[in-house]
Amino acid sequence: ETGVTQTPRHLVMGMTNKKSLKCEQHLGHNAMYWYKQSAKKPLELMFVYNFKEQTENNSVPSRFSPECPNSSHLFLHLHTLQPEDSALYLCASSPRYLSGELFFGEGSRLTVL
Amino acid sequence: GENVEQHPSTLSVQEGDSAVIKCTYSDSASNYFPWYKQELGKRPQLIIDIRSNVGEKKDQRIAVTLNKTAKHFSLHITETQPEDSAVYFCAARGSQGNLIFGKGTKLSVKP
Numbered sequence: 001e002t003g004v005t006q007t008p009r010h011l012v013m014g015m016t017n018k019k020s021l022k023c024e025q026h027l028g029h030n031a032m033y034w035y036k037q038s039a040k041k042p043l044e045l046m047f048v049y050n051f052k053e054q055t056e057n058n059s060v061p062s063r064f065s066p067e068c069p070n071s072s073h074l075f076l077h078l079h080t081l082q083p084e085d086s087a088l089y090l091c092a093s094s095p096r097y098l099s100g101e102l103f104f105g106e107g108s109r110l111t112v113l
Numbered sequence: 114g115e116n117v118e119q120h121p122s123t124l125s126v127q128e129g130d131s132a133v134i135k136c137t138y139s140d141s142a143s144n145y146f147p148w149y150k151q152e153l154g155k156r157p158q159l160i161i162d163i164r165s166n167v168g169e170k171k172d173q174r175i176a177v178t179l180n181k182t183a184k185h186f187s188l189h190i191t192e193t194q195p196e197d198s199a200v201y202f203c204a205a206r207g208s209q210g211n212l213i214f215g216k217g218t219k220l221s222v223k224p
Binding site for chain 2: 004040041042043045048056090097098099101102104105106107
């Protein structure tokens, strides 16, 4: 166990649904990240939080809304998604902001119908 | 923008053979180059990394080389085993601090 836990592991939702992905890390890391992993594409950085403050939003559509209540928990709220948003969403943490090894969770496989 | 190209996209080798995966990066200020391994259905995990002040680093059967002048770095796996089968991602940390990932290489090691 790397200490980064994501739930749910699988999620199927309609385009009008509202759902949330959850990530938890117990590594004492200061930075947390959301990545999107699609087939045959590089890992895409979506959001970065440093000490629970958002520092990066890489032109992500507003239908994705992150929340970081504390440095151990990270959420990704999903609303009116499109089928092309179907992907594996990976949470990661690192000891310091944009520095050091990334520790990934196992991902949440999202399917938008 | 910053970019990392990774080749090949798929690689199939016989058990015991060597495997080489190559990456090039665009940001000459990049100073950290990790490699992640992602087994089917699992999380990506760091297997080796190299910093720009070093040209080569080895860890048992895996090694990474870096050519800063040419802006490319490579992963070498010797004596491959079936459990090496996975998708391997290279990455480069650019001047903005973010890790820029390659598209991945699916390595298949045939027994």
